[in-house]
Amino acid sequence: MHLAALLPLATASLALSQSNLPGLTRDVVILGGGSTGTYAAVQLRSQGKTVALIEKKDKLGGHAETLYLPNDQYVNYGIEGFFNNGLTKTYFSKLDIDYELLLPGSLITKYVDFRTGKPALPGDGLLDTLTGLLLYRAAISQFETLSTGAYYLPDPIPEALLRPFHEFVSTHALQGALNLIFEFAENVGDLLNTPLLYVIQNFGIPQIDALLNGGYIRPKNGTDTLFNKAATFIAPENIFYSTTAIHTSRNETGVEVTVQSSDGTHTLIRAKNLLVTFPPTLSSLKGFDLSPTEQSLFSKWTHMQYYAATITNTGLPDGINIANVNPDNQPGSLPLPPFQWELEYSGVPGYFMTKIVAPANFTAEDAKELIVDNLRSMREAGTYNTTEDPTIAAFASHSPETLMVGVEDVKEGFYSKLYGLQGRRSTYYTGYTFCTDYSTPLWNYTDGVVGMMDL
């Protein structure tokens, strides 16, 4: 039961005095119930604080998505695992989550140029995973301030961080590690031409050290289990599903947030603090009383489109992954946007996971079409006997993903200005525009932000 449904139907428009709206008081209003917002709500609740968690969709999880199939089978086609470390395990035990080591669905990878459907060779001199990891780690470890995953840049900012990644690859002879780096940083799109800073922020010391020290774990019975248990812990009356914030009024002593649910109900929530966890873009913050600094910083993001799907009835053989390579793009033979990254065997017979990385104008329909077109090319090229009517069993947009700003803005102190927003007018920020896009380091960063609140 959603709390909004219990409230008297409010017809008050925003033009009416806000004091006429049904109102609530909480310590913290959290916007976004993905991995970060859910974690923040759980932490605050365990510290005895009151929260209102506002989520646009009808479930918690954000980038975490599980497709449940008959016979207790499931496919995690968004988040697959969390770092196997103390922070994750403490969180899991607080929520009573059983977990297991995350193992790949298959260790066999075939390489195909998805543009032609024909088999192709991966990049030259491919290093084994461990060698590639250690070589890349050694090369990036000079940027110590980035090692927690936050955008804490050295002052002055080393020019190398702002140069295209291919220069760093050539200086440090990382050609053989490109495939591995791409496995984690494919969301940047054109990897070789992405500034080094953003490659490191998508695959840096936190991710490498997790791989070297225990790997990844996942909740038994799907990542959704984590969010279902978290929802129970947070308690239904504190979670507003299918709801967004449409108006804010913030000052140093507190915030007033008006939220609107999909049935049109408005609720006014007064709180000591506001925590924004989704990417703070001008469109996601429509109706907010943005300061000139917020307005200026949030107008600078560029992003990628990112779609995740589970497909079945493909005709592809079980037990293999098919990676997309582009021999025209050297070094590394990496595909260029818009691209379907990989067909990854899910471990459930007949089911493959896939991801589409594309520029901002690439729609969900374009993405679905690309999936079907690529399978057709493989059939026409005689590479795989794919079917003519594959089924997209689950599909999600994770856009906007990979939020970046231009190197000139980085040089002019974008990130120190961004962190300078923390606490202004009782407002705090977390999520993958503030720290690397991986749950465990995001939780750690979020702990720091919650610790800054004066509650």
Ligand SMILES: Cc1cc2nc3c(=O)[nH]c(=O)nc-3n(C[C@H](O)[C@H](O)[C@H](O)COP(=O)(O)OP(=O)(O)OC[C@H]3O[C@@H](n4cnc5c(N)ncnc54)[C@H](O)[C@@H]3O)c2cc1C
């Ligand atoms: C396909 C995919 C696979 C991934 N795999 C892994 C993995 O295996 N391990 C890992 O650690 N990380 C993985 N990641 C990274 C993942 O993004 C982070 O781990 C983490 O989920 C980010 O959480 P978040 O809460 O910051 O953002 P999100 O998950 O994006 O959460 C934001 C939430 O805010 C909601 N929202 C958006 N706008 C509004 C609004 N206006 N009002 C209210 N609510 C709103 C959204 O619906 C969403 O629930 C993966 C990402 C993708 C896309």
Ligand SMILES: *[C@@H]1O[C@H](CO)[C@@H](O)[C@H](O)[C@H]1NC(C)=O
């Ligand atoms: C967690 O965050 C704190 C800052 O809040 C930082 O000092 C620490 O190094 C981080 N831990 C890891 C493992 O990154």
Ligand SMILES: *[C@@H]1O[C@H](CO)[C@@H](O)[C@H](O)[C@H]1NC(C)=O
């Ligand atoms: C796994 O989770 C799904 C969805 O919540 C549920 O329907 C199913 O019963 C669970 N299976 C097991 C074995 O717990």
Ligand SMILES: *[C@@H]1O[C@H](CO)[C@@H](O)[C@H](O)[C@H]1NC(C)=O
């Ligand atoms: C902050 O806003 C609240 C109401 O929104 C108001 O009562 C209070 O006086 C304001 N405080 C300051 C310091 O402006």
Ligand SMILES: *[C@@H]1O[C@H](CO)[C@@H](O)[C@H](O)[C@H]1NC(C)=O
């Ligand atoms: C998207 O924009 C690019 C230019 O940036 C253009 O070449 C391309 O055709 C556009 N694609 C779609 C699907 O509109």
Ligand SMILES: *[C@@H]1O[C@H](CO)[C@@H](O)[C@H](O)[C@H]1NC(C)=O
């Ligand atoms: C596709 O099917 C045909 C006819 O059954 C068979 O001869 C061929 O070997 C198959 N090709 C592949 C790649 O499996």
